[in-house]
Amino acid sequence: MTTTPSKRRILGPFNRVEGDLEVHVEIDDDQVSKAKVNSPLFRGFEQILQGKDPLDALVYTPRICGICSVSQSVAAAQALAGAQGLQSCPNGQLATNLILATENMADHLTHFYLFFMPDFARQVYLNKKWFEQINTRFKAQTGTATKDVLPARAAWLHLTGILAGKWPHSLAIQPGGTTRSITAKEKITLLTTIRCFRQFLEEILFTDTLEQVTAIKTEDELAAWQQTHQTSDFGRFLMLADDLDLASLGGTDNALMSYGAYHNNQEPLFKTGVWQQKYYTLDTSLITEDITHSWLKGQSKARHPFYGKTQPDSDESSGYSWCKAPRLNQQVVEVGAVARQMVNGNPLIQALVSQSGTHVKNRVIARLFELALVLPEMEQWCQQIQPKEPFCMTSKMPDDAQGIGLVEAARGSLGHWIKIEEGRIFNYQIIAPTTWNFSPRDTLNQPGALEQALQGTFVGDDETASVAIQHIIRSFDPCMVCTVH
């Protein structure tokens, strides 16, 4: 029985989260009893795109975001390719995979070192036996990790300098491939840059070879590995996760979804599908967006994105966010690295999640594990490039057509749905990863994934300072600028 009346608090703004986020919580007995997540920025990209030349989506959509810029490019290019009925050539596919993987890996790295870990160097943990060590390593701005990571990250993004001209906001990714052919000499430069980053991961993040890391398949093997790799940054995280019981924070048991990632000869490296106790194929026609709790109008019930509307209405009284509520067959879905690896059947992530579900600890492990899984693939893709073969195919854009672009950004599934009429964009709808994870409630009043994850969180009597809430929010690696766009 509740002894004190509910307290309501508005939390925000959240730093080290890309974009603007506000969370409303109700607290009973020092625990979050209800959470409402608000994306307080609306810019109207879907409206901006209406009436534009279809190919100009390649200029507008990457500019939705400074960290998922390439993912937006790839989704737009794929949607346009669908409308054109165009197939990319092998070189174009390899180069696109490399550019996308470069961004996704950079985002995983940035998230872990710059966004997520600095919270463990907060003053609230001053009395922990590990504080000194973690504070020296991960303190925001001044920790030794930042000094290692910023140069490594900048050097890593040289891959985009060659493959995509620059990062962010490249126009190199096209419906039929990429605009930048690669010479034999440049293959060497790319490979060297990839190996430099491999060295960073092997010497600093894991203190182990990537192959040894990805060979870990069970919880026991992970525990054994942790014992022998305590001075690695991954080892440090695992130690914190045990000591602070991060497995008990931010748990949810929603369906997990992945659009599949890194297509090469048709087969994606990471499978497409849905995980809910078992694997299901994904039927994207079951995706709808609901606006019951959004500051939007113009549709009375949830609609598939091909028929979606985006009309802001700040007076909408049942609304509490600019974000729509995407649902798969009316269900709430969680997306991100942990979902991607569950759907793909990665043995370790399968073992961990089937044991305890998705939560702060497993989300972070899946992300770091992906760094180890994807890098060796990038070495392969780079070697498979054939410099004398074409990099880009072209075909005419039909006057009336439609297309879908589905990609996996670092933080989860990103979809673009385009309808073209009389040679112009008639409708363009985007569902970003954080739109799934940080959605408001829907017409059935089902809370979104973060809203569920926050429920039950113990915040103590000073809820505004609650670091637990911060760990949970950041464990999703949210990108709020993409969420509402």
Place this chain on the structure above:
Amino acid sequence: MSVLNAETPDFLNSLKFNNINLLWHPSLSEASADEFLSLLENIESGTIPLDALCLEGSVMRGPNGTGRFHMLSGTKRPMMRLIESLAQKARYTVAVGSCATFGGITMAGSNPGEACGLQYEGQQPSGLLGESWKSEAGLPVINIAGCPTHPSWVIETLAQMAAADFSKDNLDNYNRPRSYTDHLVHHGCPRNEYYEFKASAEQPSDQGCMMEHRGCLGTQARADCNIRLWNGEGSCLRGGYACINCTAPEFEEPDGNFTETHKVAGIPVGLPTDVPKAWFVALASLAKAATPKRLKVNAVSDHIRIVPGAIEEDKEQ
């Protein structure tokens, strides 16, 4: 995020070596929620001095001028009100990127968010703060335009301010730092030889000059992108796609499509501004008549087919 790509030294060391103390950065600082709100309070009350306010992203004034499209989280305050208030406190106010400068990409189409820049709305001087506004240092908003900005455009400008070595003379007609806008994107473009002979690219991965068919505005765009490269060896042109003049106001609404040259009577409308049109056309047709086979062939290929210095002009590799 572009600024975090800074190199030799990295972003934080670049600030440190130029005596810049970062009060707050959305991706790097620890302070969140209440800690951040109290920092703002201290700046607004004058307890903490603010040397430079850097704004990234446009000012969202909608709907109907209320600013509801962008509220400061955790408060009931529209972001545009906070920006106005901080700008009054800051010695220098800096717009980072074309959105904060001119309104940029968010102003495209019907401008659903009622977006504008700090002191411009597209080409019109006005914006949130108004044409005549000056910061405490007696300067208008310093507009580091670009979508995105090159990390060193930002760092060097801040460093000049920190060294008290920045004046009106350092700014161009749109108050952009001349350190990068005294150049054209065309300067140093590896396609210059193709340009000279009007050997033009036709398809997305072709190597020729992109001015004639593929929408390149490099001869008008003011920035040093091909001199000061991006992410190591890159630039838009080196990446195989057109310059879309992203440092200019209203780049987001081109005359035609972004990657197709807008022409009137077969002549590109976007000729270099200070080159007489008749002269350009005459020169172009002369150059076309003299184009070496090497350039003609390579311009429409995605790799070099005829190498320079091949003894017989048409020797293909």
